[in-house]
Amino acid sequence: MFDRMSEKFTGIFASLRGYGRLSEKNIDDGLRDLRIALLEADVALSVVRSFLDIIRQRATDIDISKSLTPGQTLIKIINEELVDLMGKHNEPLNLNTTPPAVILLTGLQGAGKTTTCAKLGVHLKEKENKKVALISSDTYRPGAIRQLEILAKENELSWLESNESETPEDIVKNGLVTAKRQLFDVLIVDSAGRLHIDDEMMGEIKSLHNILNPIETLFVIDSMMGQDAINASASFNKILPLTGNILTKADSDARGGAALTVKYITGKPIKFIGVGEKSRDLSPFNPERVASQILGMGDVLSLIEEVEDKTNKEEALKLSKKISKGKSFNLEDFKEQLKQMSSMGGISSILDKLPVGKNQAGNIATHLNDSELTKLVAIIDSMTRKERVDPKIINGSRKKRISSGSGTQIQDINKLLKQFNRMQKMMKKFSNKGGLSKMLRGVKGSNPSGFPF
Numbered sequence: 327m328f329d330r331m332s333e334k335f336t337g338i339f340a341s342l343r344g345y346g347r348l349s350e351k352n353i354d355d356g357l358r359d360l361r362i363a364l365l366e367a368d369v370a371l372s373v374v375r376s377f378l379d380i381i382r383q384r385a386t387d388i389d390i391s392k393s394l395t396p397g398q399t400l401i402k403i404i405n406e407e408l409v410d411l412m413g414k415h416n417e418p419l420n421l422n423t424t425p426p427a428v429i430l431l432t433g434l435q436g437a438g439k440t441t442t443c444a445k446l447g448v449h450l451k452e453k454e455n456k457k458v459a460l461i462s463s464d465t466y467r468p469g470a471i472r473q474l475e476i477l478a479k480e481n482e483l484s485w486l487e488s489n490e491s492e493t494p495e496d497i498v499k500n501g502l503v504t505a506k507r508q509l510f511d512v513l514i515v516d517s518a519g520r521l522h523i524d525d526e527m528m529g530e531i532k533s534l535h536n537i538l539n540p541i542e543t544l545f546v547i548d549s550m551m552g553q554d555a556i557n558a559s560a561s562f563n564k565i566l567p568l569t570g571n572i573l574t575k576a577d578s579d580a581r582g583g584a585a586l587t588v589k590y591i592t593g594k595p596i597k598f599i600g601v602g603e604k605s606r607d608l609s610p611f612n613p614e615r616v617a618s619q620i621l622g623m624g625d626v627l628s629l630i631e632e633v634e635d636k637t638n639k640e641e642a643l644k645l646s647k648k649i650s651k652g653k654s655f656n657l658e659d660f661k662e663q664l665k666q667m668s669s670m671g672g673i674s675s676i677l678d679k680l681p682v683g684k685n686q687a688g689n690i691a692t693h694l695n696d697s698e699l700t701k702l703v704a705i706i707d708s709m710t711r712k713e714r715v716d717p718k719i720i721n722g723s724r725k726k727r728i729s730s731g732s733g734t735q736i737q738d739i740n741k742l743l744k745q746f747n748r749m750q751k752m753m754k755k756f757s758n759k760g761g762l763s764k765m766l767r768g769v770k771g772s773n774p775s776g777f778p779f
């Protein structure tokens with residue numbers, strides 16, 4: 327996510343950080359690079375201008391004689407302003423109403439509305455323990471209703487029946503009655519894609535909105551479409567009282583301009599971000615985390631949360647302590663990691679979140695595909711404890727023994743050791759940066775800027 331923008335920012339910061347003193351010229355150079363990076367990321371010119379004005383203003387206020395690290399102070403300011411631009415904090419869904427709380431999703435065609443209905447349903451069911459029903463009012467696109475039905479069934483969510491022969495108005499009227507009668511906490515309503523210039527379709531969504539009186543009306547934005555989609559959200563907002571946006575396909579968005587500018591241009595926050603095609607690929611949008619991701623630190627905080635969520639907390643803590651102390655990372659740890667990785671949706675999703683160079687991460691990802699995980703664990707299981715702690719002792723005869731024990735080839739073992747070495751190097755780099763716990767402190771609290779320097 328946001329790889330390209332992140333690369334640019336990392337470069338700019340590397341030069342800023344190097345300055346012992348900040349001269350006007352240093353600031354000018356930094357701001358010029360920042361401007362280019364933002365424009366390349368598809369941030370609208372008006373936003374770039376106002377963003378840079380604020381940074382320049384605050385930069386001139388830095389007392390250079392007092393600040394020991396003016397370059398870092400400037401970086402801190404940029405981070406704070408990025409967070410601010412995106413809306414400071416996560417804005418959660420408001421479901422505080424007489425049930426069913428209705429969530430209406432709207433947006434352009436292909437934005438990801440139907441997929442997001444299911445994702446939201448899974449989120450509310452699993453994280454907030456809500457009794458959720460889904461219903462589709464998309465009678466226009468053939469198969470659209472069925473698409474939602476399938477997604478609902480796959481995710482064991484309740485689906486309220488609707489048909490292409492009915493009018494969308496009738497569908498939502500009946501859906502609302504059924505949801506009330508069956509005591510659902512939340513009713514998520516899918517709608518057909520439309521353009522804001524299509525008066526007839528906009529009239530329709532307005533009347534669906536009147537009937538449903540939703541507590542959340544969310545505009546779904548395809549981040550790949552960039553500024554056009556964001557402008558569409560602003561136009562919809564003039565016709566419908568939107569309560570927020572959901573940004574989809576962030577996983578395929580290297581530029582990141584949409585994430586930065588939606589709040590500024592539409593005046594409404596991004597509440598969630600879609601990060602893949604599967605029903606669990608939805609995260610609450612958190613400006614601080616996105617900023618730290620863009621600034622090249624990787625989304626360490628959400629990685630830790632995920633590890634805690636899906637694996638043994640103690641193991642995760644032990645590992646992070648070990649790494650932060652800079653102790654060597656051995657094959658036992660590697661195995662633990664492999665197991666955790668497979669329960670967390672694969673290696674690439676983890677590497678995405680680690681603050682390591684993309685090239686390095688890419689390298690590992692291509693050498694280690696998820697289907698190999700079980701094999702790797704089997705190989706490590708066939709090693710003695712001594713071998714796991716000190717893999718250097720694994721010579722030819724040991725390899726032979728391990729390969730027959732795990733039912734694998736010698737090449738497999740060589741490959742594993744190679745991968746392990748790479749991982750170990752990455753972990754060392756990680757710990758050189760100050761370790762997980764230091765990063766967490768920076769992101770979470772003691773440093774309100776959210777920037778761990």
Ligand SMILES: Nc1nc2c(ncn2[C@@H]2O[C@H](COP(=O)(O)OP(=O)(O)O)[C@@H](O)[C@H]2O)c(=O)[nH]1
Pocket residue numbers: 433434435436437438439440441442519546574575576577578599600601602603607
């Ligand atoms: N990679 C990725 N694809 C997504 C995401 N959300 C939706 N999609 C894909 O986008 C396409 C259109 O989604 P759909 O929900 O049918 O859009 P709708 O027309 O707005 O209802 C489908 O192929 C989805 O799998 C996302 O967050 N990431």
Ligand SMILES: [Mg+2]
Pocket residue numbers: 439440441464470516517518519
């Ligand atoms: Mg749809």
